[in-house]
Amino acid sequence: MSAKIDRVxxxxxxCVTAFPASAQLLQRKDLSYGMAKTxxxxxxxxxxxxxxxxxxxxxxxxxxxVVALRADGASPHTMSHTMxxxxxxxxxxxxxxxxxxxxxxxxxxxxxRREQTTLPNVIAIGGGVPLKxxxxxxxxxxxxxxxxxxxxxxxxxxxxxxxxxx
Numbered sequence: 001m002s003a004k005i006d007r008v009x010x011x012x013x014x015c016v017t018a019f020p021a022s023a024q025l026l027q028r029k030d031l032s033y034g035m036a037k038t039x040x041x042x043x044x045x046x047x048x049x050x051x052x053x054x055x056x057x058x059x060x061x062x063x064x065x066v067v068a069l070r071a072d073g074a075s076p077h078t079m080s081h082t083m084x085x086x087x088x089x090x091x092x093x094x095x096x097x098x099x100x101x102x103x104x105x106x107x108x109x110x111x112x113r114r115e116q117t118t119l120p121n122v123i124a125i126g127g128g129v130p131l132k133x134x135x136x137x138x139x140x141x142x143x144x145x146x147x148x149x150x151x152x153x154x155x156x157x158x159x160x161x162x163x164x165x166x
Contacts, residue, residue, distance in 0.1 A: 029133040035161050036066040043157030044071050047146045054145030055082040059090040061138050082144040089128030089142030091121045097137045100128035129154045133165050
């Protein structure tokens with residue numbers, strides 16, 4: 001009888017240890033619409049206060065648009081370009097987990113960065129910032145239409161939710 005109990009115990013032990021740890025669900029933080037909207041609106045307002053009518057796009061961790069806003073008074077000749085540039089900046093920052101300014105700087109020492117600009121949706125223009133919850137990149141924010149001020153406007157938007165990104 002004890003041999004039978006030993007075999008049953010061995011089978012149970014084998015079954016319990018046979019399930020790989022990778023079969024567990026992932027736990028992660030994801031970007032909400034409300035947070036994306038807050039970031040975009042505040043980035044837009046910060047640029048407006050600086051005298052710029054811009055476009056801003058927030059993408060999630062998959063690079064999909066969550067929010068895309070265009071300020072009142074944005075030039076009709078540039079609004080489609082600024083919206084597309086903002087989207088690509090957000091995507092690039094999310095994909096490479098760095099600001100687009102850092103991506104540009106990386107091009108000087110890592111030639112592969114220049115080659116990566118030929119990938120769909122990637123752009124080497126400043127104004128894209130990865131959105132991080134702790135060290136986990138959960139999205140990206142891109143802004144276009146305020147030369148030299150795009151990234152500071154983005155940071156003003158991100159700073160409005162900074163306490164929620166811990």
